[in-house]
Amino acid sequence: MDRALPRAPWLRRLPSGAWTAVSWCAAALFALLLFGSTTYQVALHGPRGAFFTGLWQRAAMAVLLALPVGWARRRPVPVFGVVAAESVLTFALGENTWPLFVAMACLVGHLAAGRPRRTALTAAGGALGLWIAQWAAGSHHGETLGDAVSTVLGMAATIAVPWMIGNSVRQQRRYGQALRDHAADRAVTEERLRIARELHDMVAHSIGVIAIQSGAAGLVLDTQPERVRQALTAIESTSRETLAGLRRMLVSLRQAEAEAPAEGLEGVDRLVERAAGAGLLVEVEWRGRRRPLPPEIDLAAFRIIQESVTNAVRHSGGRRCRVSVEYGTEAVAIEVVDDGRGGTTRGPGFGISGMRERATLLNGQFSAGARPDGGFQVAARIPV
Incomplete structure (x- = not known):
């Protein structure tokens, strides 16, 4: 085709x-x-x-x-x-x-x-x-x-x-x-490497200390209770420090998402209101029986819709946008279509790469591109 x-x-x-x-x-x-x-x-x-x-x-x-x-x-x-x-x-x-x-x-x-x-x-x-x-x-x-x-x-x-x-x-x-795709892939790779380095520096040493202390405690469990108490204290202290560091890192990674007022598909209505204020009429169609989704799927579905509508407001120049959310027995399907200018990329950012990454991490499918009749279409299917 x-x-x-x-x-x-x-x-x-x-x-x-x-x-x-x-x-x-x-x-x-x-x-x-x-x-x-x-x-x-x-x-x-x-x-x-x-x-x-x-x-x-x-x-x-x-x-x-x-x-x-x-x-x-x-x-x-x-x-x-x-x-x-x-x-x-x-x-x-x-x-x-x-x-x-x-x-x-x-x-x-x-x-x-x-x-x-x-x-x-x-x-x-x-x-x-x-x-x-x-x-x-x-x-x-x-x-x-x-x-x-x-x-x-x-x-x-x-x-x-x-x-x-x-x-x-x-x-x-x-x-x-190709240059834009390479820049997006390189940004994703660099971010993954940065997170991997932080996790290694934070977790590898702590897990090693915990493994050594627990092994030593097992050797003197019956003969030196005081040594066991010291080992358990060290394990607790190390674990708390590691958890605190992981929490700080996760907060920094999720900082942009934490600023958003919604954490799932319940925020679509507020998203529609904000888009209307920006001049884009968004029509939402819910299919199937609405039900609570796992938190990571609920959040990923909302972020895909949010990014698609944001791209339509900022880059498409269109006036109307249709959002379809279908609750299936095995997956939730999302489709966002606008009537603006087509194009496989919108703006200099990495929004489409981020949406594809969210769907892929949840073993889902994702596609985005210009429609033959004009406009832009984003579709995702995430297993539940």
Whole structure:
């Protein structure tokens, strides 16, 4: 299944409506190009040189043929197929087809920038083959072999140049995404190493002391009660110090979470109110029989919803967000969908990595990404 790559950060700043306006402006310009080409056809060859001879007929044809381009941003592959079919129909009617191939070349560049390479190469090959076939079906009296080769090479260049530009954009975006993923993975790894070092420094020595003291107490249990008492006192003191250190470390790790007013799914209603104050309408749907969940699952589920809604408020530019929580017999399923700008990452932080980490630590499943119809979707399934 084709999946669009995330846009570059400077492109993600543009609202979704701006991209829609750009698509329809491109469709309008394409309609003018089609109208101008058919008008030139009639002026050059007379009324018999083209199928559509009336002014309004040519205008209606241009608008009708250009209309699918308005959906090229969201549905580039179907639009490419429609434009290819239009070129066949236009050729059969005796009209100029080169404007349609210009549009197909632009769509090839768009596909190369945002779709899998196989899809873009297939589109490029199909456009080139169709163009050559239509050219070969025409009349070429007086043309030499060199003229034919030059024409075919020109057609190939017209398709290849947009593909190379789009592929270059794709590679740059993949490289930027790889850098961001590497930075997120490195941050998680460094945090794990820091926690591991702290635990080792705090626990290893204390457990060693406790093991030695308990072993010594076992050896003199019947002969030297005073030594046993001293060993037990040392074990108690060491244990209390270790517990105090672990408590301080856990408090520092959970400090950000401790500042939140809610500790589980019961805080979703307050989260909805805060999001509404920020301009995002959140609709919550509860499925299944609501019941108490284990604390770690309850907290993880709320944090995933909280981070998703926060990302929607800060980065999506959308107006509506739907939260679905389903209580199953074996797992709790969470889905958060907004209607804003899509993208696999949102902002410079590591929110998506953190949500994935929460789900993975509880043997759950997690996914996040842009939706084909626009917007962003976060889904998680955590066993109970």
